[in-house]
Amino acid sequence: MNALDNILVDLTELHTHLSTSVTPHLLWELAHRQGIALWEKDYWSFIEKMQITWTVDFQKFHDYFDTIQMIQSSPMGVEASVHEAVWLSYRKSNITTLEIRINPMRRNKEGLFDLDRIIFNAIVWMRRAMMEYPVKAWLIIETDRRFTLEQTEIIFNKAIDFAGQWVIWVDVSWPNVDNFSVKDLAPHFLRARDAWLWLTFHTWEAQSPDEVREVMKYITPDRIGHGITTATDPKLMDELAKKWVVLEVCPTSNVCTELVDSYDDFYDMFQLFKKHGVLFTINADNPMLLQTNVKKEFQVLYDNNVLTLKDIKDCIKLARDSSFLHRL
Numbered sequence: 001m002n003a004l005d006n007i008l009v010d011l012t013e014l015h016t017h018l019s020t021s022v023t024p025h026l027l028w029e030l031a032h033r034q035g036i037a038l039w040e041k042d043y044w045s046f047i048e049k050m051q052i053t054w055t056v057d058f059q060k061f062h063d064y065f066d067t068i069q070m071i072q073s074s075p076m077g078v079e080a081s082v083h084e085a086v087w088l089s090y091r092k093s094n095i096t097t098l099e100i101r102i103n104p105m106r107r108n109k110e111g112l113f114d115l116d117r118i119i120f121n122a123i124v125w126m127r128r129a130m131m132e133y134p135v136k137a138w139l140i141i142e143t144d145r146r147f148t149l150e151q152t153e154i155i156f157n158k159a160i161d162f163a164g165q166w167v168i169w170v171d172v173s174w175p176n177v178d179n180f181s182v183k184d185l186a187p188h189f190l191r192a193r194d195a196w197l198w199l200t201f202h203t204w205e206a207q208s209p210d211e212v213r214e215v216m217k218y219i220t221p222d223r224i225g226h227g228i229t230t231a232t233d234p235k236l237m238d239e240l241a242k243k244w245v246v247l248e249v250c251p252t253s254n255v256c257t258e259l260v261d262s263y264d265d266f267y268d269m270f271q272l273f274k275k276h277g278v279l280f281t282i283n284a285d286n287p288m289l290l291q292t293n294v295k296k297e298f299q300v301l302y303d304n305n306v307l308t309l310k311d312i313k314d315c316i317k318l319a320r321d322s323s324f325l326h327r328l
């Protein structure tokens with residue numbers, strides 16, 4: 001083992017989605033087991049199409065999520081996916097601390113399945129995987145920027161009902177949509193915080209720092225999903241540092257969606273973060289869809305001289321310290 005391999009053990013994944021943390025093989029099987037008519041009838045073509053090996057437009061990239069969430073939309077689809085997400089993380093990437101993001105309302109066939117059942121089955125099969133592998137895992141319940149405030153209220157009510165029962169965080173994801181208001185969403189996040197849930201907030205790489213400013217003003221989450229555009233704003237970086245807000249940076253995801261030109265571009269960004277004391281971690285975001293994982297992320301950043309061995313050690317420790325278990 002080389003020096004890097006020696007430290008890439010006991011890793012933590014803070015930012016990964018259930019949709020893109022499972023293999024296309026499992027999605028194919030789940031679709032057939034449930035009698036779902038897929039748009040692709042040939043197995044090999046499906047497998048090829050469900051793994052991105054090229055760059056893809058940021059909005060188009062999210063079409064993949066619609067397909068996958070449709071296949072995962074049942075208690076059976078969710079439980080099998082969560083189970084695989086845990087063991088894949090451990091076997092492929094030495095992950096022993098794992099947070100999985102799941103939007104239950106994107107997986108209940110618009111009310112056909114009970115939301116409680118979706119969350120319950122996710123928890124039970126996550127626990128089952130935890131008995132098989134030395135992984136500590138829990139769920140981040142997320143809402144969607146496209147949802148109404150009423151839908152978000154229902155989802156966060158569920159998160160609060162399950163708070164402490166392996167549901168520890170809440171989040172909002174999906175790219176920008178018209179009429180999305182951080183201010184309107186804020187009361188739901190603050191209510192979740194009152195119920196002892198931790199808060200993270202996808203405020204994407206594609207957006208201007210304006211939204212991050214609003215997120216800081218109205219919510220001040222414990223972590224921010226991505227948040228890399230903050231590197232353009234020294235004042236904002238100082239505020240993030242002062243309030244100990246941890247960024248969940250996902251380099252391959254940003255490069256694949258053409259929001260960052262190359263891995264090299266992360267060098268200057270991380271230098272700025274370090275200069276301003278901004279806390280950042282490295283995550284996979286969409287490990288199976290983009291054929292990456294936390295280990296590979298560190299490897300590519302090391303190979304491109306973006307992060308040193310010391311930087312990587314610091315990121316690994318910070319990720320562990322920023323996860324729920326280590327905050328207690």
Ligand SMILES: [Zn+2]
Nearest residue numbers: 015017225285
């Ligand atoms: Zn994400």
